[in-house]
Amino acid sequence: MYSHLFSPLKVDGLSLKNRIVMAPLYLGYAGEGGTVTELLIEHYRVMARSGVALVVVENASIDYPTGSGSNRTLRADTGDNMKGLAKLAMTIKQEGALACLQLNHAGRFAGIAPDPVAPSAVEVFGRTPRPLTMKEMGEIREKFVAAALRVKQAGFDMVELHGGTGYLLAQFLSPRTNRRTDKYGGSLENRQRFPLEVVKAVKASLGDFPIGYRFLADEWLPDGLKLEESRKFARALEATGISYISVMGGTYESFFLPEVVEKSKRDGYMVDLAAAIKKEVSVPVITAGRIATGALAERVIAEGKADLVGLARVLWTDPEWPHKVETGRENEIVHCDSCDACLQMVMQGEFTYCVQWPTETQQAWQAKFK
Numbered sequence: 350m351y352s353h354l355f356s357p358l359k360v361d362g363l364s365l366k367n368r369i370v371m372a373p374l375y376l377g378y379a380g381e382g383g384t385v386t387e388l389l390i391e392h393y394r395v396m397a398r399s400g401v402a403l404v405v406v407e408n409a410s411i412d413y414p415t416g417s418g419s420n421r422t423l424r425a426d427t428g429d430n431m432k433g434l435a436k437l438a439m440t441i442k443q444e445g446a447l448a449c450l451q452l453n454h455a456g457r458f459a460g461i462a463p464d465p466v467a468p469s470a471v472e473v474f475g476r477t478p479r480p481l482t483m484k485e486m487g488e489i490r491e492k493f494v495a496a497a498l499r500v501k502q503a504g505f506d507m508v509e510l511h512g513g514t515g516y517l518l519a520q521f522l523s524p525r526t527n528r529r530t531d532k533y534g535g536s537l538e539n540r541q542r543f544p545l546e547v548v549k550a551v552k553a554s555l556g557d558f559p560i561g562y563r564f565l566a567d568e569w570l571p572d573g574l575k576l577e578e579s580r581k582f583a584r585a586l587e588a589t590g591i592s593y594i595s596v597m598g599g600t601y602e603s604f605f606l607p608e609v610v611e612k613s614k615r616d617g618y619m620v621d622l623a624a625a626i627k628k629e630v631s632v633p634v635i636t637a638g639r640i641a642t643g644a645l646a647e648r649v650i651a652e653g654k655a656d657l658v659g660l661a662r663v664l665w666t667d668p669e670w671p672h673k674v675e676t677g678r679e680n681e682i683v684h685c686d687s688c689d690a691c692l693q694m695v696m697q698g699e700f701t702y703c704v705q706w707p708t709e710t711q712q713a714w715q716a717k718f719k
Contacts, residue, residue, distance in 0.1 A: 351643050353650040355675055358402075358657065360633050361559040361592035363447060363506055365402035365657070368650050369671050372595070372637045372659030373407045373451045373509075373563070375422070376691070376701045378718075383413060383424030385433025388717040390440050397444035399664060400671035403657075404446045405561075405595075406437065408453035408511050411496040412489065414461045416454035416517070421698075425452055425496040434503040442506070450500045451509040451563060454489060456517030457526065458601055468521045468543075469528040473602065480529070486543060489517070490550050497551045497560075507559035507592065510548060515600025518544040519565040522582060525573045537578050541585055548589045559592040561635075566596050566622040569603040576622070580629045587630045595635040595659060596623040614687050616641045617649065624654035635659050641684055643674035662691070666703045 358365045378389040397404050409423035410416045417424070424430050434450070441448035457467040457478040466485065467478035481489070493510065500508040512518040520526040521543040527534050533542050551560055564586070566579045583594060598619050603609050612618050619638030627634040637659030640646050646658045664670055667683040674682075683705050694701040700718040702711045 350677060351647040351674065354643065354647045354658070356650075358633065360403075361507075362557070363559060365447065366445075367400070367402045367671070368657045369401045369646070370595075370635055370657050370659045371396050371399070371401045371404040371446075371664055372635070372661040373405045373511075374661040374665060375407045375418070375695065376665070377419070377421045377695050377698065378701070379421045379423045381420055383410060383417065383420070383422050383430070385423070385430060385437055388714075389423075390437060391717060393437060394440050394444055395668050396664060397441040397446040397448075399668040400675065401446055401660070401664065403449060403506075404441045405449045405451055405509055405659075406441075406505075408451045408516075409434075409496070409500075411452050411454050411492045414459070415464070415466060416456070416459055416489075416492075417461055418453075418455040418458055419460050419698075422455075425450065425499050426492060428499070431499060431503055434499065434505075438504040438506075442504070447506040448504070449507040449509050449561065450503075450505050451511050452493060452496050452500065453511035454493070454517040456520045458514075458516060467517070468526060468533065471526045471528065483531075486533070490543075490547050493547050494550050494554045497555055501555055501558050507561060508551070508555070509561040509563055509595065510551065511563045512544055513563040513565045513595075513597045515565065515568065515602065518547060519568075519574070519600070522565070522579075523568060523574045524578075525568065525570060537581060541582050544582075545585060545589060548586065548591060552590055560590075561593045561595060562586055562591050564594045564596050564626065565598070565600070566626055567598045569599045569606070569609050573600070573603070576625055580625065583626045583629045587632050591632060593633040593635060593657075594626060594630060595637070596626050596655075597637060598622050613639070615639065617645050620649055620654055627653070627655060633657060637661060639663065639685075639687075643679055646674070662703075665691075666705050
């Protein structure tokens with residue numbers, strides 16, 4: 350029925366069985382201090398079993414606590430987590446999906462950092478980060494490399510660098526948050542320098558190991574990054590040998606604006622951003638943002654707006670979504686209703702579940718939460 354959506358695709362030598370990807374979704378299922386818990390393992394077992402071709406595990410910090418968004422953010426900055434990460438990768442692959450781990454430095458959004466750092470001292474949510482020195486930037490670049498090597502050693506099939514959501518790599522790119530006057534600030538060429546250096550350094554260390562990039566196309570802020578510049582950055586990114594570009598819009602400073610909240614309730618609300626970037630590059634492009642129906646997912650691929658569709662809350666709400674779509678049972682899909690209850694739970698550090706789940710499912714998952 351959906352011949353494009355369920356067609357295979359090669360991504361940098363890896364064979365994806367269809368065009369469906371689990372997009373990164375932070376739920377707070379890691380343990381305190383960023384450890385891999387049994388709850389996290391079980392969550393990703395269910396996600397991989399869903400029938401998606403690729404599971405992109407939520408962001409793992411390359412620098413704790415300075416680069417961690419929360420105390421339950423996964424960690425890839427230490428060998429102490431290797432056993433857990435290896436089990437996580439193996440679990441995903443045993444269920445028939447390719448496994449990818451996303452690496453991140455939260456920068457000015459590092460929620461537990463005593464001394465948050467960023468390209469420039471631009472206040473956010475009542476805290477002003479300290480501008481990074483050149484030496485510190487070099488150290489962060491090497492921490493991305495070290496963490497990426499751990500991802501490879503843990504048995505994942507690929508790694509994704511997080512340049513979205515307004516995190517550190519995106520902070521350098523944005524004219525709003527990068528006000529440096531050295532060679533890393535000012536023009537787009539200068540602002541994109543550090544993210545490109547990170548990608549190139551990781552690429553040089555990993556060789557032919559696939560590297561994806563979570564890509565911020567538009568901050569949806571008046572003085573933020575816009576498509577005009579992100580299109581050019583996409584071309585520069587492709588030139589580094591990146592394996593795919595996963596396109597998104599918005600940051601923590603724009604997600605809760607009334608117009609963005611309304612926009613995000615529409616199915617496929619970020620597809621146009623992906624389509625704009627796809628026109629600029631030849632590497633596979635992933636889109637996301639409430640791809641709630643098989644018909645929409647099929648149309649996105651068939652019309653060439655993206656090569657892959659990413660499902661986050663859509664898949665979490667109903668892990669049978671791919672199977673139901675493929676077997677003509679779309680009328681049975683349990684849909685996310687954008688109530689944002691799960692977001693409130695995450696922000697308050699509570700056990701996170703979908704209110705659409707049956708009561709017995711909620712209770713079963715809550716019993717696993719420590």
